[in-house]
Amino acid sequence: MIRQYVEEALRRARYDKLEDGTYCAEVRRLRGVLAIGQTLEECRNQLAEVVEEWVLVRVARRLSIPPLGRIEVKVRKAS
Numbered sequence: 736m737i738r739q740y741v742e743e744a745l746r747r748a749r750y751d752k753l754e755d756g757t758y759c760a761e762v763r764r765l766r767g768v769l770a771i772g773q774t775l776e777e778c779r780n781q782l783a784e785v786v787e788e789w790v791l792v793r794v795a796r797r798l799s800i801p802p803l804g805r806i807e808v809k810v811r812k813a814s
Contacts, residue, residue, distance in 0.1 A: 736808055737790055743803040744768070744786045745779060764801050765789060 750760045753771075758778035760770045770785050772778030790808055793800050800808045 740806050740808050741783050741786045743806045
């Protein structure tokens with residue numbers, strides 16, 4: 736479930752090449768999710784890590800996770 740969420744976030748990401756030649760990426764629906772890399776591939780890989788960590792932190796803190804299209808991360812209470 737998290738892997739599909741990360742993949743959808745990467746599809747929705749916006750990438751920009753900065754003046755110094757590095758790349759910056761963000762996913763607008765995911766507040767605070769930002770990555771920077773020397774190459775586009777490095778930036779994309781970094782963004783995938785950031786999104787995964789962002790989701791895990793929100794789960795741990797019991798915060799909502801916005802759906803991305805049809806992809807949702809639902810957390811159930813353990814019984």
